[in-house]
Amino acid sequence: MSSLPDFAPMPDADGYFGPYGGQLVPPHLKQAMDDITAAYGRITQRQDFQDELAQLHADYVGRPSPIFHARRLSDQLGGAQIHLKREDLNHTGAHKINHCLGEALLARFMGKKKVIAETGAGQHGVALATACALVGIPCEIHMGQVDIEKEHPNVTKMRILGCTLVPVTRGAATLKEAVDSAFEEYLTNPGDYFYAIGSVVGPHPFPMMVRDFQSIVGREARQQFLDRHGRLPEMVVACVGGGSNAMGIFTAFLPDADVRLVGVEPSGEGVDKPGRHAATLSVGKPGEIHGMKCYVLENPDGTPAAVHSIASGLDYPGVGPQHSYLKDLGRVDYQSVTDRECLDAFMTLSRVEGIIPALESAHAVAWAMREAPGLPADRHILVNLSGRGDKDADYVAQVLGL
Ligand SMILES: *Cc1c(COP(=O)(O)O)cnc(C)c1O
Numbered sequence: 001m002s003s004l005p006d007f008a009p010m011p012d013a014d015g016y017f018g019p020y021g022g023q024l025v026p027p028h029l030k031q032a033m034d035d036i037t038a039a040y041g042r043i044t045q046r047q048d049f050q051d052e053l054a055q056l057h058a059d060y061v062g063r064p065s066p067i068f069h070a071r072r073l074s075d076q077l078g079g080a081q082i083h084l085k086r087e088d089l090n091h092t093g094a095h096k097i098n099h100c101l102g103e104a105l106l107a108r109f110m111g112k113k114k115v116i117a118e119t120g121a122g123q124h125g126v127a128l129a130t131a132c133a134l135v136g137i138p139c140e141i142h143m144g145q146v147d148i149e150k151e152h153p154n155v156t157k158m159r160i161l162g163c164t165l166v167p168v169t170r171g172a173a174t175l176k177e178a179v180d181s182a183f184e185e186y187l188t189n190p191g192d193y194f195y196a197i198g199s200v201v202g203p204h205p206f207p208m209m210v211r212d213f214q215s216i217v218g219r220e221a222r223q224q225f226l227d228r229h230g231r232l233p234e235m236v237v238a239c240v241g242g243g244s245n246a247m248g249i250f251t252a253f254l255p256d257a258d259v260r261l262v263g264v265e266p267s268g269e270g271v272d273k274p275g276r277h278a279a280t281l282s283v284g285k286p287g288e289i290h291g292m293k294c295y296v297l298e299n300p301d302g303t304p305a306a307v308h309s310i311a312s313g314l315d316y317p318g319v320g321p322q323h324s325y326l327k328d329l330g331r332v333d334y335q336s337v338t339d340r341e342c343l344d345a346f347m348t349l350s351r352v353e354g355i356i357p358a359l360e361s362a363h364a365v366a367w368a369m370r371e372a373p374g375l376p377a378d379r380h381i382l383v384n385l386s387g388r389g390d391k392d393a394d395y396v397a398q399v400l401g402l
Helices: 027-043 047-061 071-077 096-109 123-135 145-150 152-160 175-187 206-214 216-229 244-253 321-329 339-353 359-374 390-400
Strands: 067-069 081-086 114-119 139-144 164-168 193-195 235-239 260-268 285-289 292-296 332-338 380-385
Touching: 027 096, 047 096, 067 216, 071 081, 071 339, 071 359, 081 216, 081 359, 096 114, 096 123, 096 193, 096 206, 096 244, 114 123, 114 175, 123 139, 123 152, 139 145, 139 175, 145 152, 145 164, 152 164, 164 175, 175 193, 206 216, 206 244, 206 321, 216 244, 216 380, 235 244, 235 359, 244 260, 244 321, 244 380, 260 339, 260 359, 292 321, 321 332, 332 339, 332 359, 339 359, 339 390, 359 380, 359 390
Parallel strands: 081 380, 114 139, 114 193, 139 164, 235 260, 235 380, 260 332
Antiparallel strands: 067 081, 285 292
């Protein structure tokens, strides 16, 4: 592990993390992406941009988020100490505000007239509509009609926040169609519009940019842990959908070869059941999706496979290109937990610590709960608690008959 590459400059100038990433887009779009890359490099160096972002982190998001030592949970498990990086305490209740704020601010500094995005369950849509309301830039969110009917609270929030919600009725009227619709709108005027991607995925520079905006999580956590304990945790754990909260906490720890980094994917109803999991890195293979090379879950004919997770933020058949490379390098260990284990962790954390986690985040908690009992009590596991579970409470109560 001592001969690890220097991770900081990744990706290369073409947006590659080893063999993954890149810009697999048509030529006219490549120009638009290159313009964003150049503007990103220029603007994020500016003192006024950095000052405004730092101020908003402190006064608006509520950063730094604390690290909480889950003593009762650790004692009950009888092993390693579990600590939670409380991204659930951010304004809007999850880590997504970190990159949405960065993207909205960048769009304003670039003089863009509108920010466009798609949303599935509505989490990205709400975080982006929030950031755009704050920054003062029009926001247009495309959402499948089927999802609009399912995700009522998020739809209402987006309307209140003043974004333009575009219902997409074509095809299956879910996330895929919303992506197509949002992209078509973006392509009508890439010079004036900004497409805000919701994770460390898509063509360069998005995997880099979203990672950089999220990396505040790990920079804070590493320093907070050193200040409190005088040492680093043995393990840092995060759930992986597209991979933004995981890259957010991992990045600062990449050079710390002694810190084991664990990404937790959803194995849903079991990795042996095609279409009933979303364990892309665990059982997928290198391929292409959404303008990038990365691990992909595919059907035998090469189309993206159907995916499932009890946590709607994790059911994506691709994954960030940097995660794909970190897996091949062996620097991050990718594991998976089932819907069942996730529900158990959701209930346990709620009842033992009084913290209701997002179902996504409960995957990382579940892995820590599986690992901790086999370790001595002087070992430390740091879990990125990416979001709060208010959005999932009704659903879990219904599933468990509470
Ligand atoms: C969206 C979401 C995720 C999954 O996205 P990543 O890009 O993998 O981080 C995880 N946790 C919460 C709370 C989310 O809202």
